[in-house]
Amino acid sequence: MTLRDASIVVAGAGSIGCYAGGCLALAGRKVTLLVRPRIEEALLRGGLRVTDLEKRDRHLGQAAFAVETRAEAALDGADIVLVTTKSGATEEIGRQIAAHAPAHAIVVSLQNGVDNADRLASTVDGRRVLAGMVPFNVVQQEDEIPFRVHRASEGTVLIERGASGISSLLNVEGFATTTHADMRSVQWGKLLFNLNNALVALSDLPLATELSDRHWRLLLAAQIAEALTVMKAAGIKPGRVAGPPPALLPTILRLPDFLFLRLAKRMLAIDPQARSSMWEDLQRGRRTEIDELQGTILRLAVKSGVRAPLVERIAGLVRDAEERGQGSPKLSAGAI
CATH class of the missing domain: 3.40.50.720 (NAD(P)-binding Rossmann-like Domain)
Known part of the structure; x- marks a missing residue:
């Protein structure tokens, strides 16, 4: 054969x-x-x-x-x-x-x-x-x-x-x-991007719409910043997956909309209706991967003695939505 x-x-x-x-x-x-x-x-x-x-x-x-x-x-x-x-x-x-x-x-x-x-x-x-x-x-x-x-x-x-x-x-x-x-570093780098899955699931917004709004990007940037702090304390260096190096992601995500939309065209090369698999899981009443995404950061934070309060809050909101079984709670960025 x-x-x-x-x-x-x-x-x-x-x-x-x-x-x-x-x-x-x-x-x-x-x-x-x-x-x-x-x-x-x-x-x-x-x-x-x-x-x-x-x-x-x-x-x-x-x-x-x-x-x-x-x-x-x-x-x-x-x-x-x-x-x-x-x-x-x-x-x-x-x-x-x-x-x-x-x-x-x-x-x-x-x-x-x-x-x-x-x-x-x-x-x-x-x-x-x-x-x-x-x-x-x-x-x-x-x-x-x-x-x-x-x-x-x-x-x-x-x-x-x-x-x-x-x-x-x-x-x-x-x-x-x-x-x-070095797949291990790539997987840690991908995890940083996957922290956004929960925001899409909680907001009920298409991915491109959510990333185009600085209010949501600030939440993603804060999550990534917390995750980078936790990884550094644990001696983990996330690899570059696509686009900018991981350390620059929070800075880029915090840019005003007009600058971000101009500089992050590749990040926004997404079908207008695309959402995340976590959103799909909530809609279907299935268990999400929150424990394998935000949960990974939280377990590492405990071991490293570092706090990640926003990551912890977002994980809790997703778990609450799982328990209710009514799909996306359709939260605003301000509510999170």
């Missing part, structure tokens, strides 16, 4: 996973999507439509990929497993990989957070695990037929070096992929 013929399973295929799997299947890769029953039903009705910020609009009939809701059926024979589950499901999908995937399978974590690859490695019974990072936002339109996933921002997927040919296999149109020598 050549690597090009590898069987790729996307485990936990929601928005990111269906987008990744769709791009790979369009490029002729052998793809199985392990999905929830709700998504299976949508895919079996009309296939998958993959669109993006660059105006590509591509459709796959259901024959172009396999769909499974049972882990044992999806993972049997997998050569590569792309894990796109939410962080809360990491150990469970790891146990399923250990039980059902071949021993030679390579596992790639394409999840938010900084420790999912380590958590997978502790559960997949010796299989090789690579850390990865997806820098862009994907939204799903499940009410459309065919089921549509739309990449609403730009960026190149990064994966850990160490498995020859994997990045070339995954580097396809619409899903640019390359390797990186």
Whole structure:
């Protein structure tokens, strides 16, 4: 078997996973999507439509990929497993990989957070695990037929070096992929950007609208400043993901609107309707990744003896919204 013929399973295929799997299947890769029953039903009705910020609009009939809701059926024979589950499901999908995937399978974590690859490695019974990072936002339109996933921002997927040919296999149109020598620093850098997910979820605003408003940017800047202080105390240096170095982010975000809109065009290269996965989780009444994002900073703050009061407040507001189960609370920046 050549690597090009590898069987790729996307485990936990929601928005990111269906987008990744769709791009790979369009490029002729052998793809199985392990999905929830709700998504299976949508895919079996009309296939998958993959669109993006660059105006590509591509459709796959259901024959172009396999769909499974049972882990044992999806993972049997997998050569590569792309894990796109939410962080809360990491150990469970790891146990399923250990039980059902071949021993030679390579596992790639394409999840938010900084420790999912380590958590997978502790559960997949010796299989090789690579850390990865997806820098862009994907939204799903499940009410459309065919089921549509739309990449609403730009960026190149990064994966850990160490498995020859994997990045070339995954580097396809619409899903640019390359390797990186220091994924740990990249993941900490991505975490800084992901602190904004909670603000989008709490505000109910599209991402581009929220970032264009200095009131919201000041909240993001303050969160990032607290996180940088905590990371410095812990001896962690976050890596540059895209755009300016992490240390400059608070300064740039605090600029007046007219300057920010002029200088941060790449940051604002986002589909007007894009929101965050945390917003989507609140709308669907699901557990969010607040413990893996703001929660990571708060746990590190306790260990380092540093306070992060705004990060703590925002985490509390998201947890309150989770408990109410009524979607986004639609707060104003002033209320936060």
